[in-house]
Each structure stands twice: as structure tokens, then as C-alpha cells.
Amino acid sequence: MAILEVRDLKKKFDNTQILKGISFDLEDGQVISIIGSSGSGKTTLLRCLNFLELADEGTITVKGQQLFDGASPVTNANDLRKNRLHFGLVFQQFNLFPQYTALENVTLAPLLDADSSEKAQIIENGKRLLDQMGLSERMDNYPHQLSGGQQQRVAIARALALKPDILCFDEPTSALDPELTGEVLKVIRNLADQKTTMIIVTHEMSFARDVADIAIFMDDGMIVEKGPARDLIENPKEERTRQFLSGLSK
């Protein structure tokens, strides 16, 4: 059974229909990359999955449990909060908390709901995650003392610390200098090798092709084409996908 089932998700801002009915499944351990031009609705889709926006219509089901139904949306703050924990989100702009060290950023949220017996465990786990991100020397640094690539890796560790079922990335390397994208892509690649379930919105086509199992091409709020990542990016079937991909290589 799919770990995530999204059915007919629609979202409108003012009078503009941003998502026009998005449906897809994601299997446990699978990686989906979502590609498409700006304004195609990719980011809105991720925001709806993380309940930063509430979709107008459609359903979101995780592990067989329906978390969201546009017909009767959950608006209770506490339920929303619990639903969000199924997903992790890594932002384009990192959004680390500036007043906390790298390690504190990773452990802040898990520590809030922990009792004292779990605390040491959470801090150990935070250190292990940062170590896994190649940041064992940087745990006590504040965000402004880190490079963009290091900040983004802290953000990835922070999202992982809550053990989400599905980890989402919203253009994780778009705010980085070209020479720093590699280190971030490498840790995401490692996560994929460890069978972390992920949804990655990205403009890095070779990355989308090599790391993802499935690729989705979105245009104008709809899924135009969906298929095995390599096939879709190397031999797109749809004319619009071809146009988009050839536009990039120019």
C-alpha cells in the first residue's frame, strides 16, 4: 500500500486556480521529484501537503489514515499540528532559527514535548544526524557562522529529527551558490540510498533524474506527465514536457 495517497487536490488563491486537481501515490522508500516551471504549482502542492496552506478540495491520506479532506478540512490547531508531523519540509531559504546553535536547531522541537528521561536520547540523536550530514565539527555554531550549504544540511537534520513519514524539499539548492549545491545534493542522495521517502521539488534536472524513482512534470496546476524519473527526463512523452526540458538545456 502506498504510504501517501493524494487525490484530486485543488487550491485557489483569490481568483487564480493554482492547483487544478493533483493526484499521485508515493510508495514507502520511494523518491519522487517534481519538476516544472515557476508558477506551475509545485511549491503550493508541497505547502498543502505540509498544511501550511489548506487545499480547497481533495484528500491527503498517509499510511491509510486520511489526514485531510477538502470537504471537511481540519482547522483545529492541535489536529493540524499532529497532521504536520507526518511530513517534514526543507525550505528553499533554510529558515533556521538564528538564536540557536546547529544542534539546538535540530533538537528544539523534539525536546519541547519530551520528558526528562528522553532528553539525552534526543540530543544524541541530534548529534548523530548532524554527523550524518557531515557537520560534526559545526554543532555549536550559530547559523550566521555557517555557509548556505551547511545551513541547509542543518535544516535537513532538523526535519529528520522528528522522524517524518515523508520528507519534502522545496527547491533545496535554489538559494545556494553553485559550488555549494553539490554538498546538499550529496546528503539528499545518501538519504535516498537509505530508503527515505521523499518528495523533491527541484530545478536540478540531472539530480531529479538520478536520485528519484518517479518524476512528475507539473504545468499550470496539473500533472502533465508522471513516470520513472529517467524515462521522463530523457524521453518525455508529452509535448509540453519536451518543451520545458529543451528550454532548460538551451
Place this chain on the structure above:
Amino acid sequence: MFYTVTLSLLEGFLGTIKLFALTLVFSLPLGLLVCFGSMSKAAIVKYPVRFIIWIIRGTPLMLQLLVIYYGPGIFLGVNVWGSSTTGRFIAALVAFVINYACYFSEIYRGGIQSIPVGQYEAGQVLGMTKKQIFFKVILLQVIKRIVPPISNEVITLVKDTSLARVIAVYEIIWNGQAFIKSSGIIWPLFYTGAFYLIFSGLLTCLFGYIEKKLSYFR
């Protein structure tokens, strides 16, 4: 003479500091309340609060002191403050607290609104509650940003306390001026400036220290 004047001015300065300190104690938290009011989603709260802020920031503090002290007697026929020294002091305190709460509220509002929305969203996707996000993530960043404008207001307050003498609240200028009548000398009035300077110098150091303490992050 210098000794007598210094003693008298010190006594007056005690009144100044009392008004200064009590104004801060009440107006700093009240300002936060006014700030939340002015950012409220309910129009019935937001607009009246913004109207009050406009009135208070748009009229001279000296006028507000007079209206608050004499107003109840003139318009309601009751002198709620009484005619004692304490009554006048409380009236002055009320005027100062309202005035400074409004200024502080705008500083708070600017500080809160300057925090990028990404900070709230990062807290949300980590499953934090609204309250946790405000107290654990936002508040310290706001404090860091508002220390310079708050220090500005606080130093202005030190000097604004001298306005209280329009309703005969004893403070340092009042005492300094008294020597003109009693001894025919004006230098005690000028001498009061030294007290203000020393005190605002100390405050400048204090705020500098706080800014430095918060400089570990950006």
C-alpha cells in the same frame, strides 16, 4: 550653597526617577497588550486601538497631562485625583504610562512584523504550537531588533518626566527652579542638566550591554 542645592536637586531627582521607573514598569507590558490589540484580526478591536494610538501620538504629552489631571473634574465634576501630592503624582503616572505604552506598542509591532514569515512556518512544520513558536522562536529575535528603538524612547522618557511639573509634580526641574524665587540664583536650574546627563549616560551603557549580550546571533 552648592551642597544645599545638590541635596535639594538629589531629592527632586528621586521624584524624577520614581516617575521614570514606574512608567516603565507599567508601560512596557501595557504596550505589548496595545500592540496585540493593534494587530488584532477583529476590526472592532484593531480600529479603536489604532484610533487611540493616533490620538496619543498625535497630541503633546503636556496636553495629555493637563487633560488627565483636570479633565475628570471639568467634564465629570469629580476630581478623581484629589489635590494631594500623591494624587498629582498618580495622575502624571497614568498620563505617562498611556503615552509611552502607545509608543512602545508601535515599536513592538514593527519588531514582530519584521520577523520573516519563514520563521513561523519553520516552527509550524516542526509541529510547534503557536505559543511555542512565539516564545521559543520569535520573541528573542524581536527583543534583539527592538532594543535600539526602545533605548531611544527610554532615554527620551528620562527627560520627558520634567513635563510633570505642569501639574505640580515635584521633580528635579521643579526643585531647581525653586532657587530662582527663594535665593535669586539660576545656576541650580542649569545644574539639573548634569543629573540628566549622568543618568542617561548610565542607561546608554546598560542598553549597550544588552545589545552586546544579544549580538551572538543575527
